[in-house]
Amino acid sequence: MGVGLLNTIEVILNGLMTGVMYSLVALGFVLIFKASGIFNYAQGVMSLFAALTLVGFQSGQIPFAELINAVFGTDVHHFGFTMPAILATLCALAVMVLFAIIVERLILKHLVNQEPIILFMATIGLAYFLEGFGDMMWGSDIKTMDLGLPQGGSFWFEDVTKTWAAEGSDYWGMYVDVLDVIAASVAICLVIALTLFSQYTKTGRALRAVADDHQAALSVGISLRYIWVVTWAIAGLVALVAGSMWGAKSGVQFSLSLIALKALPVLMLGGFTSIPGAIVGGMMIGVGEKLFEFYVGPMVGGATENWFAYVLALVFLVFRPQGLFGDKIIERV
Amino acid sequence: MLYREAGDFKTTYADDAQTFPIAFDRWRYYAILIVAAVIIPLVIDSYWAKSIMVPFLVFSIAAMGLNILTGYCGQVSLGTGGFMAVGAYASYKLMTAFPELNIFFVVLLSGGVTALVGAAFGLPSLRIKGFYLAVATLAAQFFLVWLFNKVPWFFNYSATGQITAPERTVFGIAVTGPSVPAYASYLFCLAFVVLLAWLMRNLTRGKVGRQWMAIRDMDIAAEIIGVHPLKTKLIAFAVSSFYVGVAGALFFSVYLGAAEPTEAFGIQQSFLVLFMIIIGGLGSIFGCFAGAAFMIMLPVLLKNVMAGALGWDTTLATHFEFIIVGGLIIVFLILEPHGLAQLARLMKEKLRLWPFPH
Amino acid sequence: MSIHAAEAAKDDASYAAQEEAHGIEPRRVGDVVMEMKNITLRFGGVTAIKDISFDVREHEIRAIIGPNGAGKSSMLNVINGFYHPQEGEIWFRGEKRGPMRPHEIAHQGIARTFQNIALFKGMSTLDNIMTGRMTLMKSNFWQHTFWKGGAEREEVEHRRRVEEIIDFLEIQAIRKTPVGRLPYGLQKRVELGRALAAEPKLLLLDEPMAGMNVEEKEDMCRFILDVNDEFGTTICLIEHDMGVVMDIADRVVVLDYGRKIGDGTPDEVRSNQDVIDAYLGVSHD
Numbered sequence: 001m002g003v004g005l006l007n008t009i010e011v012i013l014n015g016l017m018t019g020v021m022y023s024l025v026a027l028g029f030v031l032i033f034k035a036s037g038i039f040n041y042a043q044g045v046m047s048l049f050a051a052l053t054l055v056g057f058q059s060g061q062i063p064f065a066e067l068i069n070a071v072f073g074t075d076v077h078h079f080g081f082t083m084p085a086i087l088a089t090l091c092a093l094a095v096m097v098l099f100a101i102i103v104e105r106l107i108l109k110h111l112v113n114q115e116p117i118i119l120f121m122a123t124i125g126l127a128y129f130l131e132g133f134g135d136m137m138w139g140s141d142i143k144t145m146d147l148g149l150p151q152g153g154s155f156w157f158e159d160v161t162k163t164w165a166a167e168g169s170d171y172w173g174m175y176v177d178v179l180d181v182i183a184a185s186v187a188i189c190l191v192i193a194l195t196l197f198s199q200y201t202k203t204g205r206a207l208r209a210v211a212d213d214h215q216a217a218l219s220v221g222i223s224l225r226y227i228w229v230v231t232w233a234i235a236g237l238v239a240l241v242a243g244s245m246w247g248a249k250s251g252v253q254f255s256l257s258l259i260a261l262k263a264l265p266v267l268m269l270g271g272f273t274s275i276p277g278a279i280v281g282g283m284m285i286g287v288g289e290k291l292f293e294f295y296v297g298p299m300v301g302g303a304t305e306n307w308f309a310y311v312l313a314l315v316f317l318v319f320r321p322q323g324l325f326g327d328k329i330i331e332r333v
Numbered sequence: 334m335l336y337r338e339a340g341d342f343k344t345t346y347a348d349d350a351q352t353f354p355i356a357f358d359r360w361r362y363y364a365i366l367i368v369a370a371v372i373i374p375l376v377i378d379s380y381w382a383k384s385i386m387v388p389f390l391v392f393s394i395a396a397m398g399l400n401i402l403t404g405y406c407g408q409v410s411l412g413t414g415g416f417m418a419v420g421a422y423a424s425y426k427l428m429t430a431f432p433e434l435n436i437f438f439v440v441l442l443s444g445g446v447t448a449l450v451g452a453a454f455g456l457p458s459l460r461i462k463g464f465y466l467a468v469a470t471l472a473a474q475f476f477l478v479w480l481f482n483k484v485p486w487f488f489n490y491s492a493t494g495q496i497t498a499p500e501r502t503v504f505g506i507a508v509t510g511p512s513v514p515a516y517a518s519y520l521f522c523l524a525f526v527v528l529l530a531w532l533m534r535n536l537t538r539g540k541v542g543r544q545w546m547a548i549r550d551m552d553i554a555a556e557i558i559g560v561h562p563l564k565t566k567l568i569a570f571a572v573s574s575f576y577v578g579v580a581g582a583l584f585f586s587v588y589l590g591a592a593e594p595t596e597a598f599g600i601q602q603s604f605l606v607l608f609m610i611i612i613g614g615l616g617s618i619f620g621c622f623a624g625a626a627f628m629i630m631l632p633v634l635l636k637n638v639m640a641g642a643l644g645w646d647t648t649l650a651t652h653f654e655f656i657i658v659g660g661l662i663i664v665f666l667i668l669e670p671h672g673l674a675q676l677a678r679l680m681k682e683k684l685r686l687w688p689f690p691h
Numbered sequence: 692m693s694i695h696a697a698e699a700a701k702d703d704a705s706y707a708a709q710e711e712a713h714g715i716e717p718r719r720v721g722d723v724v725m726e727m728k729n730i731t732l733r734f735g736g737v738t739a740i741k742d743i744s745f746d747v748r749e750h751e752i753r754a755i756i757g758p759n760g761a762g763k764s765s766m767l768n769v770i771n772g773f774y775h776p777q778e779g780e781i782w783f784r785g786e787k788r789g790p791m792r793p794h795e796i797a798h799q800g801i802a803r804t805f806q807n808i809a810l811f812k813g814m815s816t817l818d819n820i821m822t823g824r825m826t827l828m829k830s831n832f833w834q835h836t837f838w839k840g841g842a843e844r845e846e847v848e849h850r851r852r853v854e855e856i857i858d859f860l861e862i863q864a865i866r867k868t869p870v871g872r873l874p875y876g877l878q879k880r881v882e883l884g885r886a887l888a889a890e891p892k893l894l895l896l897d898e899p900m901a902g903m904n905v906e907e908k909e910d911m912c913r914f915i916l917d918v919n920d921e922f923g924t925t926i927c928l929i930e931h932d933m934g935v936v937m938d939i940a941d942r943v944v945v946l947d948y949g950r951k952i953g954d955g956t957p958d959e960v961r962s963n964q965d966v967i968d969a970y971l972g973v974s975h976d
Contacts, residue, residue: 039464066652070645110667117409118670120464121611124604125662132655140648261600264468272464301483310472317465318457346850347843535838539846540830543814543822550811557771559797559826559889568832616813 006161010174011294012287017180019286021246024187025263026270026278028238031194033272034211035231036108039120042127044260046096046236049134051243051252053095055145056138057088063137085146089240096236104229131257140254145247150178183245190241191279194234203230211273265313271322285309369523374516382515383588389629390522391583396609396621397533398576403607404615405537406569407549408458412470414602415477416574418594419447420581422487425496428509428586429489436501436508436586440525443582444575450477451574452567459563462552474600481594495593498586509586518587525579533618536572545569546616577606608658612665614674623673631658720941721749724893724925725770730779732765739765740776741949747893752919753927754936757946758969763929764806766946767895770927771803772796784892798826800892804882804899806929812871816862816881819870820853823888853888860884860914876907883914887924894918896928900935908932912939933970937961945969 025043032040040046056063060079069075083091107126111119161174198204209217210227218224246256266285270277289308297304343349353359377386395413402408423443427434434442454473461469481487488496500510507513508521536542544565547555556562585592592598605628613624632654639650669675725747732740740762747753755763768774770781772793781788783799791799802823811819828849834842857863860880865873870881879899886894899915900908916939918924930936936943937957945953945966952965960966 066646066649070643070649107663107667114666114670117463118666120409120467121607122663122666124607125659125666127659128604128655128662129659132652132657132659136649136652136656140652261471264471268465268468303479303483306479307472307475310469310475314457314461314469314472317461317469321460321462321465346847346854349850532836535836535842539835539838539842540821540825540828541832541835543818544825546814546818547811547822547825550813551809553773554805554809554811555822557773557793557797557803558823558885559794560822561794 006174007294008291010161010176011290013174013176014180015287015290016283017177017184017286018290019283020180020184020187020279021242021249021282022259022262022266022285023279023282024183024190024238024242024245025260026266026282027187027191027194027275028235028242029263029267030272030275030278031238032231032235035207036210036228037116037119037214038108038123039116039272040235041120041123041260042130043235043239043263044257045127045130045134046099046239047243047246047260048252048254048256049099049130049243050092050096050236050240051145051247051256052134052138052143054088054092054240054244055143055247055252057091058083058085058145059143061138066139067136089244092240093237096240097233100229100232100236103232104225108228108232109225127257131254142251142253143247145244145252150182177249179245179249183249186241186245190238191275195275203227207231262309265309268313268317285312288312366527370520370527374520377515377519379515382519384633385629386519387522387588388584389625390519390526391580391588392606392609392629393526393622393625394522394529394583395577395580395606396613396625397529397618398573398580399606400610400613400615400617400621401533401536401545401576402569402573404610404617404620405542405549406545406566406573407552408455408566408569409463409467409607410470410573411467411600411603411607412454412473412477413577413606414598414600415474416447416451416577417581417584417602418477418481418598419450419574420444420578421585421592421598422481422496422594423447423578424582424586425489425498426487428499428501432499436503436521437524439501440579440582440586444579447578447581448571448575451577452571455567455570455574456563458566458570471600474603478594478598481598493593495591496585497591498589501586509590511590513587522583522587525583529576529579530618533576537618541568549616608662610672611662612672614672615670617672617674619677620672620674623677627673628658720751723747724749724784725927726782727766727770728780728782730766730769730776730781732762732769732774732776739949740769740946742778743946743949743951744779745944745951745954747925747927748942749925750919750923751925751941752915752939753925754940754943755927755929755946756931756933756936756943760948761946762949763946764897765949767803767897767927767929770893770895771801797889800826800889801895802886802889802891802893803895804879804886804897806897806901808875808878808882810870810878810882810885813869815867816870816873816884817850817853817857817866819881820856820884820888821849823885824849824853826889856884856887859887859917876903876910879903879907879911880914883911883918887918887922890922891924894924894926896926896930898929898931900930900932908935915939 025047028043028046029040032038032043055061060081060083062068062076062079065077103126107122111122114122157174157176198207206217206222206227207230209220209222210224214224217227242259243252243256246259250256262285263282266278266281268281269284270279270281289305289312292308293302293304343354348354353362373386395417398416399410399413402410420443423446424439427439427442428436431439454470457469458466482494488494491497498509500507500512502508503517503521506517508517537545544555544560547558547560548562548565548569552562555565581598585597589597609624609628610621611624612627613622614620635654635657636647636650639645639653640647665672723746726744727746728744730740730743731738743762743766745753755766757763765774769776772791772795775790783801788796788799811822814822828845830840830842830845834840857866860883862877862880862884865877865881870878873881883896883899886896896915900911903911912935915926915928919926928936928940940957942955943953943957943960944951945960945963947965947969952969953960953963955963
């Protein structure tokens, strides 16, 4: 095989891995949108918050240390112990469930029957709140996350691919981050688990019923509020997974919440209500932006990843407003 | 009894459509205008101009722009920061390319350039609606900021990648550049605010405003009545971008003096302006001012209280700002989706009856 | 239904007799304004309208009736350009209509009301009806920007006409109320006002009396007849209430399962066997 082709394959592979990460965040959006019709802008900040909480527990940080120090004039930072990754993850998950309950109690309950755009703006408010709250609780410095997962390029894969190139060519093999592979596998497991959950459990059925028609679901005795708590908790779980994967890859910091913005074009491609759509959309965006950066980026000064996804989604939507998997919209009056 | 509508009869339909239909409002607004144009410039110092009045005026204009698009025409945009950048860079290029051109026209022309760019990004709005459009406007935001970062022509090939506003004068008094008297920058912005607020009132009280609101409230019915959807939306995008562009030009040339796109015109500016109109009130001119005042003064107030009075770390104050702003947005949407403007209306109702309960 | 229809028939007969006795002229009916030729409309595999032809004459009240899902609303949507039929021709005022967007058709002089009220909820009654005059306003954007060059004058002129409509519909008191706050019956009336404001050549009414009580229905009937009488507006309406239709319509088209099964004066339609079958529910095979 030629070096050019191998390079392209490498770019596509890396794009796919990144795409899976985007899909993971997009998945959280889809879940909440289907169950409550809310376009949850805060999903990205939820990932950041979950990751911060995970790291915080793991390293034994004292919550609100800065505030306590400022108010009481003390100088406390850590409890002085560390937590195993598994336990910290469970604790963080518990916090996310608590968060879901609080959101339902304090916000959703009061915004029933509001227009979607009002709900959307409310989640922007929630995102701001959570961002400030997370930073206040755990501090705003960049944290590294160590879940004990292997990281770095796979030598085995590099060696294998090296042999694909033509004899004597100056080719060093493909670089694929092991962590990306693990993240992709986790994402796939999560999707399978969620699908099984929604197909085969009672709560899952109720979830789908609510997604279909709120009124009808209410009339057969499904508690809407319970379902909302469940969906937001699941979205919290997805946020935790996404947050810890992204966090392990590039550190836990504010930019983590920006990957949520990347999930938006993914949703526009895949449609807001389709789980397969979110996955395929994510991969398309991942591969698309990597390829674009690889081929066109050098010509225009690079960093095209900042906007490529949005422009791609924009152009795509102009030609197919219902997204990849959406049904054709028949407007009625 | 303090606020009177009764006895204020109108004998022509023209009177009923004037800028301030109620006599009491009219007098009050004239009084505010006199205070703003005559008294404040006499007492303003550079701290007040820099940290409160000028940003307040600049963001009022941006909020008016976004309110035209979102509050009146119902198209949510998250690209305000990007369009402000267009205004800023247009003003920079115009200032450096035509040094003789009066800064007043530079700002207006920058608005015009932004209007064209805004209309171009508004084209997809015919096919994309609601959240989809909001997300699509993110494309404008990220693409424009990237463009101004990467294409050296926009920043005249300066080594730092920054743009710096040269000194320009109005009637011999500097309004941009390093040595601007506080009152001059304030009055220069005020002139634009008054002009643009008047134009906005004109646009929203007649046919154009009704077309926008018809599209906002029910686009299908609007089209069946004879409203051209694309034309109406494009006009809204263009007008809105004009306002935002003027705000961006003023923000850069009068307020910042020097700017770099990612910092000055990032996505956070888009959200800031969006929050202003949510808190102030969608579809209300007064709301733009109320929201801008609120969002500009809150951080200053918090910083003064927490960093100044309590002696806390400023980063902590910033965290509190996020929490309070986010919390307030949610509270506002729950209690009063129509914002401060609606609260003011309710207050008027109360005042009209006061001191009698009915 | 049959009892209802029979009663309606009796009423109609006596009304006609009264008219003759008092020497009132029957409504003037002119030439064909609009002609639908062999219209077929499909959504994917579903055929909503199958090969339907009918015409509407000037100054008449033309009713389209039929059971649920018969294709009545789709027919109205075809007339005002919201749906585009796959087959067939539409002739309006002597010209064949090409593929047009709804707003272009509005400019040709076709206005309508909607089955589920489609008012602009955030706007006042006055603004809603003023919006209805959109097609008649000539001032451009720049004139409005500076409120000069005839923009103000035009607003005032049109306001005067709108006030006439407000008087006619007896909704003076709610002139400045946001329509979202109005009760259903009044909203229907405002919607009629908005359609009338366009001074249409052809007015389409989609179930103008749906969901109304008896008094509101009587009011609405009176308004429809008055509009037809005073302004000479051609009206094409869909209605479920057979009694009402038989009373006010000049001619009736009956649709069933997307096909036309009857067309003619109320009396002719009433005696049509297909129509009776459709309404009494003979099985279709």
